[in-house]
Amino acid sequence: MKNIAITINGLQLTGREDMTIFEVAQANGINIPTLCYKSELPPIGACRICVVEVEGSRTLVGSCHTPIAEGMVVHTHSPKVLATRKVIIELLLASHCGTCFMCSKANMCELRSIAADLDMGLPQVPTRRLYYPVEDVSPYVIRDLSKCILCRRCVRACREIAKQNVFAVAYRGFESKIVVDFDQPIDTDVCRDCDVCISFCPTGALSRPSKVTDEKKGRPLIICD
Amino acid sequence: MSRISGRISTQSKDQNNLLVLLEEAQSKFGCLSQEIMSELAKSVGVSISEVYGAATFYAFLSTKPQGRNVIRICKSLPCFLKNSELIIESVGREIGIQPGETTPDGKFTFQLTNCIGACDKAPAMMINNEVYGDLTSKKIMAILKACK
Ligand code: SF4
Ligand code: SF4
Numbered sequence A: 001m002k003n004i005a006i007t008i009n010g011l012q013l014t015g016r017e018d019m020t021i022f023e024v025a026q027a028n029g030i031n032i033p034t035l036c037y038k039s040e041l042p043p044i045g046a047c048r049i050c051v052v053e054v055e056g057s058r059t060l061v062g063s064c065h066t067p068i069a070e071g072m073v074v075h076t077h078s079p080k081v082l083a084t085r086k087v088i089i090e091l092l093l094a095s096h097c098g099t100c101f102m103c104s105k106a107n108m109c110e111l112r113s114i115a116a117d118l119d120m121g122l123p124q125v126p127t128r129r130l131y132y133p134v135e136d137v138s139p140y141v142i143r144d145l146s147k148c149i150l151c152r153r154c155v156r157a158c159r160e161i162a163k164q165n166v167f168a169v170a171y172r173g174f175e176s177k178i179v180v181d182f183d184q185p186i187d188t189d190v191c192r193d194c195d196v197c198i199s200f201c202p203t204g205a206l207s208r209p210s211k212v213t214d215e216k217k218g219r220p221l222i223i224c225d
Numbered sequence B: 001m002s003r004i005s006g007r008i009s010t011q012s013k014d015q016n017n018l019l020v021l022l023e024e025a026q027s028k029f030g031c032l033s034q035e036i037m038s039e040l041a042k043s044v045g046v047s048i049s050e051v052y053g054a055a056t057f058y059a060f061l062s063t064k065p066q067g068r069n070v071i072r073i074c075k076s077l078p079c080f081l082k083n084s085e086l087i088i089e090s091v092g093r094e095i096g097i098q099p100g101e102t103t104p105d106g107k108f109t110f111q112l113t114n115c116i117g118a119c120d121k122a123p124a125m126m127i128n129n130e131v132y133g134d135l136t137s138k139k140i141m142a143i144l145k146a147c148k
């Protein structure tokens, strides 16, 4: 396959012609944030957090799904790019529950981590929020869809990697939601414990059930004083 | 590049097929019941979630039983600027239900929809497959009266 020369942030780089801007950047240690993209899945360009500036292009482009082209000049962290990413995070957080302080996945949450990198705190835009009941019927996965950002990673991971088709996006606009069957809580009939979706979820929307007492199942300990 | 487009196209082919079948079922049975959706899922070879996802995404498909006359009033911007709010109100008053509801006698279902491509005749609405434009409260009364 042909090699192509491109410039990213002033660095002269080369990549194979089937690579995306994101892949070339990543291979060269340039960090572009992503949310809907995962290297194991085909890109869908849904979240736009990976946008970069390409000289000569009227709009910012999504780096996770844009193939490189000869002579491309890319800026991954220009003021325009950073400002846009901030708006995207602000909008994602705007309809999010925003309870990061109490979220058991806060230290692993990719949304929170990108927000922190961009120096952003809790949601600032007052808007309607959708709170869903937490689904904890299944012994394998808990779904707290108030924390879902509709990145569709679980949908695609379940389809492409687990080779099941448990999830789909239903409804429209503000009501959009990742559903199971006829919008029923996920249970053992549709899903066994492969864990794939949980490991792909960038937020606290999917997690493994654990009892508070799980950590206290060890041997008895004697403390002498 | 082919790596990306190749994978996208196979997926949308199934979904196009599904959409055609959903439309057929909708016009044949009036609404998409869980039995119908389960059957379609099996015959197309997709999951129930996917069928339900498509059925709830498209405004012209319905998972709940519909009235004999489905009124869809456009809520998009051009119609809004031509006072669609007033039209929505008049229809609501005339048939006594809110958007999203069906009259108890099963005569009307009332819905709001996005642009139906009749912006040149804004404010516009559809009743079943018929488009009505340049609506006024007066016109609406006449149109609704003519519905069986
Ligand atoms: S999922 Fe992430 S952003 Fe949402 S509450 Fe938890 S830590 Fe915060
Ligand atoms: S549940 Fe998680 S992985 Fe699935 S769409 Fe929501 S945020 Fe993405």
Ligand code: FES
Residues within 6 Å of the ligand: A033, A034, A035, A036, A037, A044, A045, A046, A047, A048, A049, A050, A051, A062, A063, A064, A065
């Ligand atoms: S990561 Fe590129 S669009 Fe979501």
Ligand code: FES
Residues within 6 Å of the ligand: B074, B075, B076, B077, B078, B079, B080, B114, B115, B116, B117, B118, B119, B122, B123, B124
């Ligand atoms: S905006 Fe109402 S028909 Fe187009």
